[in-house]
Amino acid sequence: MELLFNLTLNGLATGMLIFLLAAGLTLIFGLMDVLNFAHGGLFAWGAYSGIWIYTTTGSFLFGIIGAILTGFLLGIITEKWIIKPVYGNHVQQILITLGLMLVLSEMLKVIWGPNQLTANPPEYLRGSWEIGDMIIIKYRVFIIVVGLLVFAGVQFLLKNTKIGLVVRAGVMNKEMVQALGINIKKVFMFVFMIGSGMAALGGVLFGPYSGVIHAGMGMEFAILAFIVVVIGGMGNFTGSVMAAILVGLSGSFMAYFVPELSLAVNMLLMAVVLIVKPQGLFGGKG
Amino acid sequence: MAERGEGMKWIVNNRMNAIYLIIAAFLLLLPFVYESRNMLILLTQIFVFAILAMSYDLLLGFTGIVSFGHAMFFGIGAYSIGIFMKRFEPTMLHFIYAVLATILITAIVSFIVGLLTLRLKSHFYAMLTMALAGLFLVLAEKWRTLTFGNDGFTFRVPEIFIDRTNFYIICLVTMIAVFMILKRFTNSPLGRVLQAIRENEQRTESLGYQVLHYKIAASVVSGVLAGIAGIFYAMSLRYVNTSVFTMDITLDALLMTIIGGVGTLVGAIIGAGLIEFAHDGLTELAKEHWIFERWIIFFGIIYILVVIFFPLGIVGTLRKFTWKRRKLESAKKKENLAG
Numbered sequence: 001m002e003l004l005f006n007l008t009l010n011g012l013a014t015g016m017l018i019f020l021l022a023a024g025l026t027l028i029f030g031l032m033d034v035l036n037f038a039h040g041g042l043f044a045w046g047a048y049s050g051i052w053i054y055t056t057t058g059s060f061l062f063g064i065i066g067a068i069l070t071g072f073l074l075g076i077i078t079e080k081w082i083i084k085p086v087y088g089n090h091v092q093q094i095l096i097t098l099g100l101m102l103v104l105s106e107m108l109k110v111i112w113g114p115n116q117l118t119a120n121p122p123e124y125l126r127g128s129w130e131i132g133d134m135i136i137i138k139y140r141v142f143i144i145v146v147g148l149l150v151f152a153g154v155q156f157l158l159k160n161t162k163i164g165l166v167v168r169a170g171v172m173n174k175e176m177v178q179a180l181g182i183n184i185k186k187v188f189m190f191v192f193m194i195g196s197g198m199a200a201l202g203g204v205l206f207g208p209y210s211g212v213i214h215a216g217m218g219m220e221f222a223i224l225a226f227i228v229v230v231i232g233g234m235g236n237f238t239g240s241v242m243a244a245i246l247v248g249l250s251g252s253f254m255a256y257f258v259p260e261l262s263l264a265v266n267m268l269l270m271a272v273v274l275i276v277k278p279q280g281l282f283g284g285k286g
Numbered sequence: 287m288a289e290r291g292e293g294m295k296w297i298v299n300n301r302m303n304a305i306y307l308i309i310a311a312f313l314l315l316l317p318f319v320y321e322s323r324n325m326l327i328l329l330t331q332i333f334v335f336a337i338l339a340m341s342y343d344l345l346l347g348f349t350g351i352v353s354f355g356h357a358m359f360f361g362i363g364a365y366s367i368g369i370f371m372k373r374f375e376p377t378m379l380h381f382i383y384a385v386l387a388t389i390l391i392t393a394i395v396s397f398i399v400g401l402l403t404l405r406l407k408s409h410f411y412a413m414l415t416m417a418l419a420g421l422f423l424v425l426a427e428k429w430r431t432l433t434f435g436n437d438g439f440t441f442r443v444p445e446i447f448i449d450r451t452n453f454y455i456i457c458l459v460t461m462i463a464v465f466m467i468l469k470r471f472t473n474s475p476l477g478r479v480l481q482a483i484r485e486n487e488q489r490t491e492s493l494g495y496q497v498l499h500y501k502i503a504a505s506v507v508s509g510v511l512a513g514i515a516g517i518f519y520a521m522s523l524r525y526v527n528t529s530v531f532t533m534d535i536t537l538d539a540l541l542m543t544i545i546g547g548v549g550t551l552v553g554a555i556i557g558a559g560l561i562e563f564a565h566d567g568l569t570e571l572a573k574e575h576w577i578f579e580r581w582i583i584f585f586g587i588i589y590i591l592v593v594i595f596f597p598l599g600i601v602g603t604l605r606k607f608t609w610k611r612r613k614l615e616s617a618k619k620k621e622n623l624a625g
Contacts, residue, residue, distance in 0.1 A: 029409075035412070037354070062325050090408050091350055094408065095593050096593045098537075100586075102537060102582065103586035106586060110583065183475065216558060223416060228415065230410070245300060263421055264421060266417065267417055270414070271414075274402050274403060278406050
């Protein structure tokens, strides 16, 4: 019982981290038709900059804010100088974002050195609660709460604000939105910025969760995020959170019971979705 | 006299072929004239990666498919030869078995991947290949009884491949053979359809071609050739470890193809030469200043600039200029005639 509970909690926390990465990917894809292969790089940048600020200032909150700001800034730069020149050309887009990924992760090694950095949760998130014979690690709960808050926040933004309305309309039909006199380019940049910020937030939360961060982690998480985006349906925001939880849980349970197969199961799930329902498990229309 | 005239005509008409021929002859004779072990090893490496880059070019440049998991096929080839040579006697027969195994496995894998994703948008193929390559990497790390995990293993090679000069010539000949096969392949009716798919998929489909079948064919041919490159790579090192499945190999192929010029084949070879030479030179420079240890960052930046400003790469851009010049010349001639 205790084991099951802990595995579930662990899976949920990992799922939330993947969600933070995948949500940006799927939003950007839905609106701009760009699959950002550099998203993992933004995740790693969030982790490094956040943890660096956290260790130098000693405040985890500053670290989180710094990471999000780094994400915003990198998102704006990426959109403006890397993605914009190649809008409309899929092959070039895919190629260029991968190149950016390469540069981003090498830059990390240039700035912070090639070795991995260690990170611990702050004082008030360390340790665990004990309820009966169950041990609940605080930091995991914290990640789940932050993930849910971000999900609720973005959901609110999409459903209840003017800009959210424009984004949702843009996902459906870009040309029509433009024809109604809305500058969709500005919306693109906004969405890219939000997506990058979420990825960076995921990165900095991941730091104390795993204890160490290294430059290659962006790639590892990006692969999981791609699986999630495919399973949840490309461009489907609510789908991405469900799929992220699914992948997180299956990863945590498989890693405990049959560790060799943990990635394989997710891959298999993705393959099945690709064959049966390429629009995603939670996607309504094709 | 007449015969000589014919010969001259052939050279004039096929100036490019003549240049290739001269370069090939030069490379073939090089080890007998210029004895430098390091140079020989570097050139062998270039030939191996040129095969990989050309196989990549078939996908990216001729069919317009982006693969981020090409290392998977390369690694399958490398591990096949390694396992066969380690488990059994390093004889020619087992070498042939390893080649057959590689062809079989890469063909099956690339067929399945193609079948799953090529009917969807181009993103899916890129994503699935990337994820699958990650899976193979994990498999190679975890299946210790077969692959010896992360550390990899050394193995012996058949006698004919032991001598460096021999191996150099075998790699060169294989590269030329692959180049000629792909040249023929891309100019065949099938290759023409592939190029049509790259230019406009919907239109090709409306013309009645089964686009999916053609794309899968390209995927399979490319996968098999990448596997062959992997075989030679492992044999050149006589050692194989999990690094053959990493993203770095895919990125190398990608950089070589893009910088050299997509859709040209020669560009892939030139790109392979450039990157490998630069890699070699920058590793030397790393002793002077640590920034050169991160040499890949320079390539990353160059790569992004190339994609934005010269999407045709070196060879493609050069060709465009010669075309423009020729057009100008012919326009002038017409003017002269008219005037």
